Amino acid sequence: MRLKALKPSQYAWFIRPFFWRQRRKYGAILDAALLWGRSPRLFAGVAILYGMIDRRRSPIEPALRSLVTVLVSQINHCSFCVDINSATLLKRGVPIEKVDALETWRDSSLFNGRERAALDYADAVTRYDRGVDDDVFATLKSHFSEDEIVELTGLIAFQNMSSKFNSALDVPAQGFCRMNADAIERK
Numbered sequence: 132m133r134l135k136a137l138k139p140s141q142y143a144w145f146i147r148p149f150f151w152r153q154r155r156k157y158g159a160i161l162d163a164a165l166l167w168g169r170s171p172r173l174f175a176g177v178a179i180l181y182g183m184i185d186r187r188r189s190p191i192e193p194a195l196r197s198l199v200t201v202l203v204s205q206i207n208h209c210s211f212c213v214d215i216n217s218a219t220l221l222k223r224g225v226p227i228e229k230v231d232a233l234e235t236w237r238d239s240s241l242f243n244g245r246e247r248a249a250l251d252y253a254d255a256v257t258r259y260d261r262g263v264d265d266d267v268f269a270t271l272k273s274h275f276s277e278d279e280i281v282e283l284t285g286l287i288a289f290q291n292m293s294s295k296f297n298s299a300l301d302v303p304a305q306g307f308c309r310m311n312a313d314a315i316e317r318k
Contacts, residue, residue, distance in 0.1 A: 133301045136165035143171035163302045184286050190279045194223045199253045200290045201233055206257045209294035214304035248274040256287045
């Protein structure tokens, strides 16, 4: 990492419960959280926003949300995000073959029309040199309601912010998804 993490006891009191939950869920405090936590109010805002995006009642199914977050993370070269989001994707029941094929999803028959529309949209939003054109949006609208498009756009925007933050600060993978850690080490 390009910046040092503080000792957990040095963070604001209202950030420490987040760390406790991370230890419980992941077995460790996330390196990214230790960096975000250096700005406690920013951390709290980001945590609340993430909670609103990745909620059970989201109109976007959990596996598709994870597919999108992994793709955005790959585009932004965030090894930490690819690692943790791929682990979540596998926990959400997506077959390992599909996770492996995500980087080349356009050439794979494993993805259905709704997934392809969401992945193409995520790619278009994420790549500054591409942008969202009318064809991409028309395809998206044929698979998603307007409310779902708002949710999907918020998810993509959040993941771009998160993965760009982590990539810029060189937050390493923490070994949540062994298959992705191996792939990152080979690059």
